[in-house]
Amino acid sequence: MTYIGRFAPSPTGPLHAGSLVAALASWLDARAHGGCWLVRIEDVDATRCHADLPRRIMRQLLQHALVPDAEPAVQSQRHAQYQQALNQLIGRSLAYPCTCSRKQIAGHWAGHGQSPQRHGERVYPGTCRPQRGAAPAPVPAQPHAWRLDIAACLQRQGLPADAATVWNDRRLGAQQQVVTQAVGDFVLRRADGLWAYQLAVVVDDADQGVTHVVRGEDLADNTARQIVLQQALDLPTPRYLHTPLVRGTNGEKLSKQNGAEALPEGQEPQALANLQAAARVLDLPPAQAATPHQALAQWTDAWRRRWAD
Numbered sequence: 001m002t003y004i005g006r007f008a009p010s011p012t013g014p015l016h017a018g019s020l021v022a023a024l025a026s027w028l029d030a031r032a033h034g035g036c037w038l039v040r041i042e043d044v045d046a047t048r049c050h051a052d053l054p055r056r057i058m059r060q061l062l063q064h065a066l067v068p069d070a071e072p073a074v075q076s077q078r079h080a081q082y083q084q085a086l087n088q089l090i091g092r093s094l095a096y097p098c099t100c101s102r103k104q105i106a107g108h109w110a111g112h113g114q115s116p117q118r119h120g121e122r123v124y125p126g127t128c129r130p131q132r133g134a135a136p137a138p139v140p141a142q143p144h145a146w147r148l149d150i151a152a153c154l155q156r157q158g159l160p161a162d163a164a165t166v167w168n169d170r171r172l173g174a175q176q177q178v179v180t181q182a183v184g185d186f187v188l189r190r191a192d193g194l195w196a197y198q199l200a201v202v203v204d205d206a207d208q209g210v211t212h213v214v215r216g217e218d219l220a221d222n223t224a225r226q227i228v229l230q231q232a233l234d235l236p237t238p239r240y241l242h243t244p245l246v247r248g249t250n251g252e253k254l255s256k257q258n259g260a261e262a263l264p265e266g267q268e269p270q271a272l273a274n275l276q277a278a279a280r281v282l283d284l285p286p287a288q289a290a291t292p293h294q295a296l297a298q299w300t301d302a303w304r305r306r307w308a309d
Ligand code: GLU
Pocket: 007, 008, 009, 010, 042, 201, 214, 215, 216, 219
């Protein structure tokens, strides 16, 4: 089997205990399948990223003996590929421009006495969505976002707008989401020109030939959106495995906001200790090892037995 996996850190901070779990799990899954392991620097949101962090992250991975099989891909250098994908969606009448402000979207829901929300982001009510079959509206002169017309994407697959998008997560089992209701027509490119994570990740996974996505469980509920987008672009859907999360002091996913510290740096014993902690989160037995390399070899065998599919 051809297996290509990836670890896709956002360089908003150095690796911490939580991101090491995702890195270790994706590395182990790739090695256990005799596959390739790639790293992708997800710096589309330049306002939140620091220029020196990609190098620091790569150094941290190396210290933990997590070495990618190719030079890392860098999202900020892939504007042309994202634009091409957006053009393709526009050409298929699957994307449309949107000039709504956050305030207008909130105002819409206030008028309806309800306000569906998702992670603080309100479900888009479809204000700018063109009528089905109508000629596309002219592209507005003022700054505008581009949104995906989910119902049109589903219709292209012969499905109704309320069809659930389903997938089978290797760890979480059967999953589903009615994307039109749970999320609505999400943004592909923001009005300020930044590419949305959903578009970038789908284009990159396809361009890098990624067959298996292994990432933190906090990202699981992006999967249905990404599948809709893959289908709209006629791209294959990889297999997904979402790993357990390291929790911060407030019980939420460990992040810079709730106390994630950069991984303690040091010599091999420190790297090994960091890896042992990450392995515990993944329910792997403690390694009887003197070096990161030895530990990784033991866990690769354990992982192969457990996550064979
Ligand atoms: N860049 C994302 C993050 O750091 C991960 C994206 C993914 O694995 O799909 O949270």
